[in-house]
Amino acid sequence: MNAVVLAVLIMLLLALMRVHVVLSLFLGALVGGLWAGLGLDATMVAFQDGLQAGAQIALSYALLGAFAMAVAHSGLPQLLADWLIAKLDSDDASTGRKAAAWAKYGLLAGVLAMAISSQNIIPVHIAFIPLLIPPLLVVMSRLKLDRRAVACVLTFGLVTTYMYLPVGFGKVFLSNILYANIEAAGLAVSHIPPTQAMGIPAIGMLFGLLMAVFVTYRKPRDYDVTAKVDDHQPTKLHPYRIAIAIAAVVACFGIQTWLNLADSEADPLLVGALVGLLIFIASGSVKWRDADAVFTGGMRMMALVGIIMITAQGFASVMRATGQVETLVESSAAMFGGSKALAALVMLFVGLLVTMGIGSSFSTLPIITAIYVPLCVSLGFSPLATVSIIGTAGALGDAGSPASDSTLGPTAGLNADGQHDHMRDSVIPTFIHFNIPLLVAGWIAAMVL
Numbered sequence: 001m002n003a004v005v006l007a008v009l010i011m012l013l014l015a016l017m018r019v020h021v022v023l024s025l026f027l028g029a030l031v032g033g034l035w036a037g038l039g040l041d042a043t044m045v046a047f048q049d050g051l052q053a054g055a056q057i058a059l060s061y062a063l064l065g066a067f068a069m070a071v072a073h074s075g076l077p078q079l080l081a082d083w084l085i086a087k088l089d090s091d092d093a094s095t096g097r098k099a100a101a102w103a104k105y106g107l108l109a110g111v112l113a114m115a116i117s118s119q120n121i122i123p124v125h126i127a128f129i130p131l132l133i134p135p136l137l138v139v140m141s142r143l144k145l146d147r148r149a150v151a152c153v154l155t156f157g158l159v160t161t162y163m164y165l166p167v168g169f170g171k172v173f174l175s176n177i178l179y180a181n182i183e184a185a186g187l188a189v190s191h192i193p194p195t196q197a198m199g200i201p202a203i204g205m206l207f208g209l210l211m212a213v214f215v216t217y218r219k220p221r222d223y224d225v226t227a228k229v230d231d232h233q234p235t236k237l238h239p240y241r242i243a244i245a246i247a248a249v250v251a252c253f254g255i256q257t258w259l260n261l262a263d264s265e266a267d268p269l270l271v272g273a274l275v276g277l278l279i280f281i282a283s284g285s286v287k288w289r290d291a292d293a294v295f296t297g298g299m300r301m302m303a304l305v306g307i308i309m310i311t312a313q314g315f316a317s318v319m320r321a322t323g324q325v326e327t328l329v330e331s332s333a334a335m336f337g338g339s340k341a342l343a344a345l346v347m348l349f350v351g352l353l354v355t356m357g358i359g360s361s362f363s364t365l366p367i368i369t370a371i372y373v374p375l376c377v378s379l380g381f382s383p384l385a386t387v388s389i390i391g392t393a394g395a396l397g398d399a400g401s402p403a404s405d406s407t408l409g410p411t412a413g414l415n416a417d418g419q420h421d422h423m424r425d426s427v428i429p430t431f432i433h434f435n436i437p438l439l440v441a442g443w444i445a446a447m448v449l
Contacts, residue, residue, distance in 0.1 A: 003324045007032025008353055011315070012402065025311045025403055029318040036322035043318055050317025051310055066295040067252070067273040068127035070280040073294050074245035075238065104143050107136065108153050108213060115157020120168030121253050126409030129154060133413025134229050141227075144220035147420050148429040151410040152212035155399045155430045156205055158406045163361075163395040164202040166194045168256060174198075177365045178391050185373035189383050197387040197449070201395065204441025208433040216433065227417035244285035252276040312403045319354070343379050344389055344446035347372055348439055351393025356401045365394040385449040392442030399438075400431025 011028030019027075026047070033043025111132075118128050133150075140147060162169040174194040182189050252272040259271060277295070280286040286294050347368075355364040369390055376386040398404050407426045414420035 001035075002327060003032045003036035003322045004319050005353065006035050007315070007319065008356055012356065022307060022311045025315045029315040032322060033318045036324055038318075038321060042321065046318045046321035047314040050314035062299040063270055063273045063277075065127045065299050067276050068131055069294050069297050070277060070286055071128075071245050071249070072131035073280075073286055073290075074241040079242065103139070104145055107139065107143070107145070108149065111136075111150060112153050112157050115154050116161045119158065119161040119170060120165065120256075121249070125169060126158065126405050126412070129409045129413035130416070131413075133410075134416035137229050137414070137417050138225060141223040141225040144222060146217035146219070146221040147223075147414045148221075148425050149213050149217035150414060151407075151420075151426045152209060152217070152429055152433050154410040154413075155406045155426075155434065156209040158409065159361075159395060159399050159434070160202055160205040163205075163391060164195060164198045170194075173362060173365075173394075174391070177362055178369075178387070178394065181365055181369035182373055182387065182390060185369055187373050187377065187383060187386060189387050192384055192387055194387070194391075197384055197445075198391050200445035200448075201388065201392045201438055201441045204437040204439075205434055207441075208437040211437075212429065212433040217429070223419050224417075227419060229417045241285045244280065244283045247283075248276040248279040248285075251279055315403075340379050340381065341443075341447060343375070344381075344443050345439075347375070347389055348393050348396060348442050348446075351390075352396040352435060352439065355394065355397030355404075361394040361396075361398040364397070365390065368393060381446065382449060385446050388445040388449055389442065392438060392445065396435055396438055396442070399434035400427055402427050406430070 007028045010031045011024045014024035014027060029047055030043060033046065034040065038046065114128060114132060118125055140150065162173045164170065166174045179189055179194070252275060255275045256272040281288070281291055351364060351368055354368065355361050372390050372393065373386065376389060381389065398406050401407060402423065407422070407430055410430075411420060411422040411426045414425070415422070420426070
């Protein structure tokens with residue numbers, strides 16, 4: 001058996017058995033390295049090299065967590081939760097059912113809007129989830145809203161936004177990684193609009209979202225409304241702090257947009273977060289005496305996710321060291337028989353498998369692009385179809401991977417009262433509703449573009 005396939009299967013099996021994701025990743029990488037013949041020393045060296053490469057990820061998540069905590073310190077998430085609770089309490093029995101339906105879908109729409117904004121307008125990525133969602137859990141419980149639908153909404157907003165819109169994290173994924181690696185492999189694609197290449201796959205993601213919200217998880221689900229929520233929101237709301245939070249968000253977005261337009265080499269996400277943090281401190285919205293606690297709290301909030309992402313980098317490093325990603329693609333290519341339809345399907349499936357193990361589409365693209373570009377050219381795929389195939393193959397598996405921030409983030413917020421399981425309520429629902437439609441949509445895109 002191919003070492004990459006074995007490592008991913010071991011990792012997924014252990015995660016399903018409720019072994020911690022960090023340990024599952026480590027053991028999967030160890031088995032894969034040993035199976036490939038690397039030996040214990042070489043496997044551990046490769047794993048450690050990956051951990052070192054994850055240092056930038058750790059810093060990024062720490063700063064974004066600090067910025068998100070500063071926004072939460074202003075009371076914005078609590079303001080939204082209080083408004084929704086007051087709206088529910090004010091409805092009488094005759095209009096309660098209508099108001100509950102409005103609140104349910106209004107809540108889902110608001111969560112979706114925030115998830116999309118977290119990739120560009122307020123570039124905090126998943127750091128907003130543990131701050132926005134816990135205050136809303138009591139509302140969700142009273143509405144009997146199935147949290148698996150909320151997990152799907154969050155994952156859709158996180159993944160579809162960066163794979164379709166070339167702004168914020170989308171600029172990193174599409175321009176800095178996808179297009180840059182394809183051109184480095186010898187295929188000119190700079191003239192191709194990313195929205196055109198990724199439009200059909202994005203429609204597939206939208207189909208999965210609609211199925212999750214209006215079909216699969218439409219029925220009420222009972223939760224314990226008295227369950228204690230692990231929440232650290234402020235008890236008093238101050239209009240001045242809320243105004244400063246809005247100003248910091250606007251400044252963060254403005255700095256990010258300016259750096260993107262200027263094609264600066266500086267990371268616009270980190271610079272924007274730093275500017276936002278400085279505004280909070282300079283304005284006094286976050287007092288000097290509270291700054292350490294607020295920012296440290298934000299970093300601590302993201303620590304577990306950061307550790308899992310760093311461990312996933314170690315896993316990816318071992319998979320690259322085995323040299324069997326290329327073997328997997330080459331052995332799969334032998335089955336093509338010159339068939340573009342079969343080739344596209346196999347390339348997408350291999351991308352799904354690799355990303356499921358690594359947990360990051362951003363890390364998958366550099367691994368598969370150098371192999372996929374010459375393969376697509378030799379099979380006669382157009383440059384537009386090549387971008388779509390590789391972009392979709394990278395995004396496949398981000399939703400539904402136990403080690404992905406797109407599933408870890410939703411769990412971090414929805415399990416604040418201990419009533420949301422990571423594997424059964426985040427990983428499996430998002431895998432079913434997004435990977436299957438994305439696989440189909442990516443294949444259609446490869447055939448028609």
